[in-house]
Amino acid sequence: MKRLVIILSLMLLIACSSAHDNDEKEHKDVSSETPTIDNIHTDKDIKIIENETLEKITNEYITSEGYRVIEYEDGYTTTFSPEGVLAIVKTPQSVDFTKYDYNLEELPQEEGTEFFHDLRSRDLTRIDLSNELDYLLTADFDDDTKWPSSVPKEYDIEKIKEYGMDPGLGIRKLHEKGITGQGVGIAIIDQSILVNHVEYKDSIKLYEEIHINSDSAAMHGPAVVSIAVGKSVGVAPEADLYYIAETHGVYMEDGFDWDLYWIAKSIDRIIEINEALPVDKKIRVISISLGIDNPERKNLELVKEAINRASNEGIYTISVGNSLMGTGRKPLADPNDLSSYTKGHFWRDFDNYRIKRNILVPMDSRYVASPTGNDKYVFYYSGGMSWVVPYTAGLYALCSQVNPNITPSEFNSAIYNTATKVHLDDTNDEYNILNPEGLINKIKGK
Template identity: 55%
Template sequence: MKRFLCLTIVMTILMTGCAKSNTVQTKSPEITEESEERLETSEKSEKYKTLLSQDNKLSIVRKPGVANYFNSSEKMTELPKYNSNSGDSWQVDLRSRDLTNLDLSGRIDDLFYADFDSKTKWPDKLPDGFDPNVIMELGKNPGLGLRELHEKGITGKRVGIAIIDQGLLVDHVEYKDQLKMYEEIHCGDEGAQMHGPGVASIAVGKTVGVAPEADLYYIAETHGIYNENGEFEYDLTWTAKSINRIIEINKTLPEDKKIRVISISLGIGEKMNGYKEVFESIKKAKQEGIYTVYVGSEKYMGLGRNSLKDADDIVSYTKGEFWKDQKYNNSELLIPMDSRCVASPTGINDYVFYREGGMSWTVPYVAGLYALACQVKPDITPNVFWKLAFNTSDMLITNNSTKEKLGKIVNPVKLIETIETIK
């Protein structure tokens, strides 16, 4: 994927699933009279549904069905070729495909740029050096020493993370136990989508997540509608309503288990409808001690990684795939992004490997880091967090012979250890 995942996938996949739903809207006593009125009067299409917890008890309001990418009985007749000069997404998309009839010898360069999942059927013989199981296991590691922190008990425990994204496969093993609430506001997704399980597992996944014991509060929401011409029109007023809902939910939580960060894997531009309303809601959340992370909220950029290299070793990282041919101004904090193995929407025990990520994958990573910081220092602020994140970062060298400096890469271990020392 050559562009921001939030722009390519969110525009083509995040807003899909607009099938008619017979589910009716419910009312929650936790919604104020004013906000309830806004939700009811604004819901104009049966294609989008709003479902909220009832009786002042947070709940899983619906369980979207699993995703099915392809007919499993159809075998692939040819392996797609990867073109490094192309900006197209999903060039070698092997998710849930049957490759058993293919001769893949000599195709290792294409396979190293493949997206695949637990349901991909491989031929008996694969090129030397390509092992999908090894690649998936390496991709599950959130990297940069985070598992070292987890072993010390720094896991985000008793810290709440809220995510606003696509329809979620709520029972996935990566985050089922962490999920405290699943609601929908103006959601057009009938079934689970690829994006939601990905961001949820990066944030709080048991094996792939940055903060594996943080509490997860999830709202599935579609950031607009499709017009009569089939074109998607952004309307971020729904995102604003979702943020407002999170603020209301947070007021019901115990003082020691508050939501401290909201993750929204979306680039928010001034020309998007509802831009003003979103930032008014973000400001309200800040006043309640909730930090909102989105694409462009701070100075950070996503990194690439060779799929067979160790995610804990900073020398494994490179420029992200979507910006590998661009110049870098060295002013942003670098965050792991590509070659991630995350929860798949195809089954509660399924995983999917994305060779190229996108900035959508960096947002829940940052949110997870902030949750770890909140665990060790509950009164941490975003400004202090980011200042220390830059101060404790390491310089990433991309060429050992020329000592070319790419930029500052986050060092989670140094960051959290430094925050622990603050009185």
């Protein structure tokens, strides 16, 4: 089983594949709970790009629930809602990492992770942690981690969780004023999720799958959803979520074969869904935690064309890049205190010239929805750019709520004009950190 966090450059995301759970979950049909809309698609024409080379269909059928299922030669499957309905077409299973041999005699020292450590779902009860504070302060853990009685008193796990859930920078003060993203649609394209997770189950309006080959939730999807729209973690906790689970390529014997064709197809599916939504419930932003502008990835031009089509429909697509960068934060530092922020974990040793021109967004030390259960969470010491994208998408939803006429260019200009200058270390270097309250005030004044 691969459980990796790969952070290779300023513009790459974390990627992690997840194990399958043997527990069977009851399938949830929510079509009766969601509004009926007209002309989402017809059986003859999905209005999304076709590619004879990639899309080699071996089987196509309609299930008893009315879902349209397309099976491909490579073993992957696409599942759409019934015609005229927004539906959750599948309930992916949770994963159980505790079934692996994680009963440890000593703390793991994993190659390549000397600055952060994976304690998720591990049994630490046989280990003396009394002198391991420095190690623990750079560790990932989840609700299934078993702790010994020797945890240092300075390592306040509950406080770490509390701070990790808070989006920080005064976002919750905006929520108290009713600025929650209510009525605004956010679309996310990412890995499979637990559709019934308590963090976001009340926000999800649609869950479909494009080119998927797993029945289990993955690590990545639940995290990005909770950062965008989670009721406790999210920037826009009352926004409407439209989710496309997608796999951009296939796993080969010699590694992952990246192909952005399926991202393009997912964007076009979102456009199609949006066309049928009421005027006051439109999707305003798409969150894609992937570095798209990589010339080595296949079908890059198809994605750019799809993004342009979305833009023409008033939908802003945010991906890794977009002149954004993530900040670090020590686990026990208050996320609403500007002095708590540091250089992001993965870029702290990089040349800072370009980063000084970017807008910094909270990234590290987040406690987010876990794929291990509908009421379980996980703490990630190092977030990666994947966490920055849904945060910014949630912020765009807040701006769209207070000013429905906001455009991406106005949003980006306002972010720069309202950013706060900060020092992230003991040098004189200045960085631009997001100022949510100032941004909202600027947008409301337009």
